[in-house]
Amino acid sequence: MSVDVIKTDVVIIGAGPVGLFAVFELGLLDVKCHVIDILDRPGGQCAELYPEKPIYDIPALPVVTGQQLTDQLMEQIEPFGAEYHFNEQVDTIERIEDGFRVGTDTGMQFECKVVVIAAGGGSFTPKRPPLPGIEAYEGTSVFYSVRKMEAFKDKDVLIVGGGDSALDWTLNLQPVAKSLTLLHRRSEFRAAPASVQKMLELVDGGDISFKLGQVTTLHGDNAQLTGVTVKGADGSTFEHPTEVMLPFFGLTMKLGPVANWGLNLDENLIPVDTEKFETSEKGIFAIGDINTYPGKLKLILSGFHEAALMAQAAHRIVYPDKKLIFQYTTSSSSLQKKLGVK
Amino acid sequence: MTKVTFIQPDGTENTVEAEPGMTLMEAAVKNSVRGIAAECGGACSCATCHVYVEDAWREATGEPEAMEEDMLDFAFDVRPSSRLSCQIKLTEELDGLTVRIPEKQF
Ligand SMILES: Cc1cc2nc3c(=O)[nH]c(=O)nc-3n(C[C@H](O)[C@H](O)[C@H](O)COP(=O)(O)OP(=O)(O)OC[C@H]3O[C@@H](n4cnc5c(N)ncnc54)[C@H](O)[C@@H]3O)c2cc1C
Ligand code: FES
Numbered sequence: 001m002s003v004d005v006i007k008t009d010v011v012i013i014g015a016g017p018v019g020l021f022a023v024f025e026l027g028l029l030d031v032k033c034h035v036i037d038i039l040d041r042p043g044g045q046c047a048e049l050y051p052e053k054p055i056y057d058i059p060a061l062p063v064v065t066g067q068q069l070t071d072q073l074m075e076q077i078e079p080f081g082a083e084y085h086f087n088e089q090v091d092t093i094e095r096i097e098d099g100f101r102v103g104t105d106t107g108m109q110f111e112c113k114v115v116v117i118a119a120g121g122g123s124f125t126p127k128r129p130p131l132p133g134i135e136a137y138e139g140t141s142v143f144y145s146v147r148k149m150e151a152f153k154d155k156d157v158l159i160v161g162g163g164d165s166a167l168d169w170t171l172n173l174q175p176v177a178k179s180l181t182l183l184h185r186r187s188e189f190r191a192a193p194a195s196v197q198k199m200l201e202l203v204d205g206g207d208i209s210f211k212l213g214q215v216t217t218l219h220g221d222n223a224q225l226t227g228v229t230v231k232g233a234d235g236s237t238f239e240h241p242t243e244v245m246l247p248f249f250g251l252t253m254k255l256g257p258v259a260n261w262g263l264n265l266d267e268n269l270i271p272v273d274t275e276k277f278e279t280s281e282k283g284i285f286a287i288g289d290i291n292t293y294p295g296k297l298k299l300i301l302s303g304f305h306e307a308a309l310m311a312q313a314a315h316r317i318v319y320p321d322k323k324l325i326f327q328y329t330t331s332s333s334s335l336q337k338k339l340g341v342k
Numbered sequence: 343m344t345k346v347t348f349i350q351p352d353g354t355e356n357t358v359e360a361e362p363g364m365t366l367m368e369a370a371v372k373n374s375v376r377g378i379a380a381e382c383g384g385a386c387s388c389a390t391c392h393v394y395v396e397d398a399w400r401e402a403t404g405e406p407e408a409m410e411e412d413m414l415d416f417a418f419d420v421r422p423s424s425r426l427s428c429q430i431k432l433t434e435e436l437d438g439l440t441v442r443i444p445e446k447q448f
Contacts, residue, residue: 048387049381049382049383049385049387049388050382050383050385050387051387052385053385127416127448128448129418129448130418130445130446130448161415162415163415163416184415185414185415185420186411186415188411188412190412190413190415214418214419214420216419249389249415249416249417249418249448250388250389250416252381252388252390252448253381
């Protein structure tokens, strides 16, 4: 399989607040970035864990919610034209002659001179229901996301959950699957009302079935699921035969592939120096919640500072012959031009 | 001070003291009680602070509000006694509160 390789100056892993602000600091120095995140949108923890909660310790913003901070960062970095790749997990970083090759789980390839790891608390990954033996079925009968709908063609599919993901995939997979059952612990759904409405119509029309309950046991052999035991809402149990199960219980942060990149780690954090925020590998930087150094505080504020110093060092790698002149955005006409305000 | 007790799945009990006004989740985290992950820090958006309230205390702790009930959809083995501990504010009346921690949060 041949893939087009995307060439750029810097690949930033993680679109949390710190990865986003790195786009700004690098952009001021003419360094071009591609940003990759496994989530489907920017903001990292701020957008995923506390979009509506107020933050009180961002300098000069007396109060801002997680989502507002994300939106305002996106506006602030817009002039630099970074490219974003969402729903992509960075799996591999390899050193090549002139920098690094970065690969994602869907096969995207990047070549860059500098890698910036802004992976925060790790990849947001789907929660795995704590059902005994579930690992053995993952990838063959149990799936936490849908990459190719074709894989579910003519299958008996069980979707578990009552949120937007569960509802969306119920609607999308219904035409493809041989049969589809939605299983949820109650008859209310925290999903878009339009999707709930459509789902109920499919149930009424006999196109899918809806059952109340929670899975307690998986049955099958050789990584092939044959059915599940369900505890119904009234406490009684019943068997439900199925070939495939898709559980949707939200996301959790897992370190993920960061552990495989050959970097020194200290309790799942990446040690860096405090001049450049570089890791044990030259040209690979780590900023934000993922790094550690004496006195480290896991604050957005600290991550922003780290991004600014990292950018200076990254500039030296990307433009080894250019001398960097320190400038203020207030008074430098060349910086203002880059920001699109001049 | 309000005393609260967490019972681990293996039966071990941790009794901790909490200041009124704290949430049950905060009392657990502050005292390093195992099994309360509380990834979202109490924003009611992770469901990793799930507990089962002992029957004797169900009335005093009350019913979950709609937002919490929604979030419980992301917890496992949800029972009628299920609550998200970050949504239980500890008051003097809850002195002695006892809850069980699920086998696993995820
Ligand atoms: C409830 C709560 C309240 C908080 N309140 C405050 C506060 O008031 N003030 C404050 O300063 N801080 C606060 N924080 C902390 C703050 O949110 C973090 O410091 C900040 O989000 C760190 O930003 P980051 O960009 O380093 O990482 P994150 O926000 O964690 O973002 C990292 C991103 O990287 C992605 N990622 C990781 N690995 C990969 C991979 N291999 N491939 C692709 N993508 C990957 C993740 O999916 C994630 O989106 C709070 C945190 C929580 C949970
Ligand atoms: S701590 Fe996240 S929901 Fe309670």
